[in-house]
Amino acid sequence: MTEPEKNTEQQILNAAKTVFLKKGFDGARMQEIADEAGMNKALLHYYFRSKDKLFDAIFQEAFQQFLPRVSEIMTSDKPFFEKIWAFVESYIDMLLENPHLPMFILNELYRHPERLVNIVRGFGIQPELFALQMKKEIEAGNIHPVDPRHFMVTMLGLCIFPFAARPMIQRVLFENNAEEYQKFLLQRKTEVTLFIMNALTPK
Amino acid sequence: MTEPEKNTEQQILNAAKTVFLKKGFDGARMQEIADEAGMNKALLHYYFRSKDKLFDAIFQEAFQQFLPRVSEIMTSDKPFFEKIWAFVESYIDMLLENPHLPMFILNELYRHPERLVNIVRGFGIQPELFALQMKKEIEAGNIHPVDPRHFMVTMLGLCIFPFAARPMIQRVLFENNAEEYQKFLLQRKTEVTLFIMNALTPK
DNA sequence: GTCTATATTGTGATAGAC
DNA sequence: GTCTATCACAATATAGAC
Numbered sequence: 459m460t461e462p463e464k465n466t467e468q469q470i471l472n473a474a475k476t477v478f479l480k481k482g483f484d485g486a487r488m489q490e491i492a493d494e495a496g497m498n499k500a501l502l503h504y505y506f507r508s509k510d511k512l513f514d515a516i517f518q519e520a521f522q523q524f525l526p527r528v529s530e531i532m533t534s535d536k537p538f539f540e541k542i543w544a545f546v547e548s549y550i551d552m553l554l555e556n557p558h559l560p561m562f563i564l565n566e567l568y569r570h571p572e573r574l575v576n577i578v579r580g581f582g583i584q585p586e587l588f589a590l591q592m593k594k595e596i597e598a599g600n601i602h603p604v605d606p607r608h609f610m611v612t613m614l615g616l617c618i619f620p621f622a623a624r625p626m627i628q629r630v631l632f633e634n635n636a637e638e639y640q641k642f643l644l645q646r647k648t649e650v651t652l653f654i655m656n657a658l659t660p661k
Numbered sequence: 662m663t664e665p666e667k668n669t670e671q672q673i674l675n676a677a678k679t680v681f682l683k684k685g686f687d688g689a690r691m692q693e694i695a696d697e698a699g700m701n702k703a704l705l706h707y708y709f710r711s712k713d714k715l716f717d718a719i720f721q722e723a724f725q726q727f728l729p730r731v732s733e734i735m736t737s738d739k740p741f742f743e744k745i746w747a748f749v750e751s752y753i754d755m756l757l758e759n760p761h762l763p764m765f766i767l768n769e770l771y772r773h774p775e776r777l778v779n780i781v782r783g784f785g786i787q788p789e790l791f792a793l794q795m796k797k798e799i800e801a802g803n804i805h806p807v808d809p810r811h812f813m814v815t816m817l818g819l820c821i822f823p824f825a826a827r828p829m830i831q832r833v834l835f836e837n838n839a840e841e842y843q844k845f846l847l848q849r850k851t852e853v854t855l856f857i858m859n860a861l862t863p864k
Numbered sequence: 865g866t867c868t869a870t871a872t873t874g875t876g877a878t879a880g881a882c
Numbered sequence: 883g884t885c886t887a888t889c890a891c892a893a894t895a896t897a898g899a900c
Contacts (some may be wrong), residue, residue, distance in 0.1 A: 499895090631814075706878075707884080
């Protein structure tokens with residue numbers, strides 16, 4: 459066997475993550491989580507009191523994984539395009555290992571945006587740092603002038619969208635061939651980087 | 662008053678669309694739809710038999726509105742970049758009038774991809790037409806070489822993502838100011854078009 | 865801590881009066 | 883066609899034995 463799985467609490471969290479990410483809060487059932495964890499339903503309540511509490515534990519961790527610290531990554535001293543490449547590659551790699559993350563986070567935030575209040579608190583996201591640095595690059599004539607906020611949304615969207623819209627795209631463009639789509643997602647890393655480089659390179 | 666609202670069936674459909682798009686299938690309640698329609702719960706079943714049947718009626722229409730006929734729009738005889746501009750503008754305009762559409766469709770397809778089987782049937786999407794035309798433009802040296810499938814995903818993602826990720830982006834980048842974000846979405850039309858043009862223009 | 869059994873409420877769906 | 887009343891079951895949560 460792989461692992462005897464340490465304590466019960468961690469088993470529950472693992473099972474809950476699997477089920478919540480697959481079904482969402484509204485679609486998930488405590489019974490299904492218990493089955494997935496190989497234990498009884500009552501134990502979930504013993505450890506986490508309620509479905510809401512259990513969900514919050516999952517969501518918090520998932521959210522921090524999902525929302526990248528753009529500014530942190532970007533404030534190194536590497537050249538601008540190298541940073542873009544490093545970001546896109548590492549972010550898509552992370553999504554390849556957590557393919558359900560995008561739709562889970564996007565959907566839950568959409569249905570219950572108030573959760574962000576609890577999450578963002580003390581969460582050091584500073585997009586201004588990146589915006590400032592990008593402006594400098596623009597003024598130095600190194601890149602084509604683009605609104606940094608639009609660019610951040612663009613860059614994130616290019617990475618995330620193929621995961622969120624997978625059922626549609628895989629069917630319409632790839633005859634529902636999962637292996638082909640996996641290759642497509644791998645290609646995205648270079649495709650997105652090159653696309654961005656072309657768009658930002660001054661004429 | 663605006664309209665006395667014609668027949669009961671249409672009232673139900675309107676109410677169902679409002680609630681389903683806001684809450685999703687799992688989160689929607691027949692009682693809430695009845696309240697929204699200003700009538701009794703039993704009437705919904707009288708007209709549509711089940712929640713599933715009612716949902717299908719909503720989903721089918723929404724899906725056809727969401728998935729744009731890329732090839733149709735692109736097979737006119739206008740220059741390539743004009744087509745891009747026309748597409749992005751009209752598509753984002755449509756989303757501005759139906760802002761909940763993206764997350765609704767993406768999420769429902771993700772949770773129940775089997776629905777696509779019933780929907781796509783007889784649904785004339787032919788991305789090959791667009792891919793072919795784009796290849797010709799590339800061979801003619803009019804645009805930078807890019808995989809048409811990646812480009813289609815990119816173009817759609819640039820339009821859709823700001824609507825699907827609105828709760829997150831609006832909060833992180835716009836201090837949760839809805840009016841500012843509305844302006845941002847309007848700017849997207851030109852931003853996306855210009856970004857694509859820059860990326861595809863040969864050096 | 866972990867289980868079985870049960871309480872309690874929510875929810876889709878139907879029966880039947882009008 | 884439209885309503886009220888109700889059924890049947892699903893789902894969260896708790897009580898209590900071990």
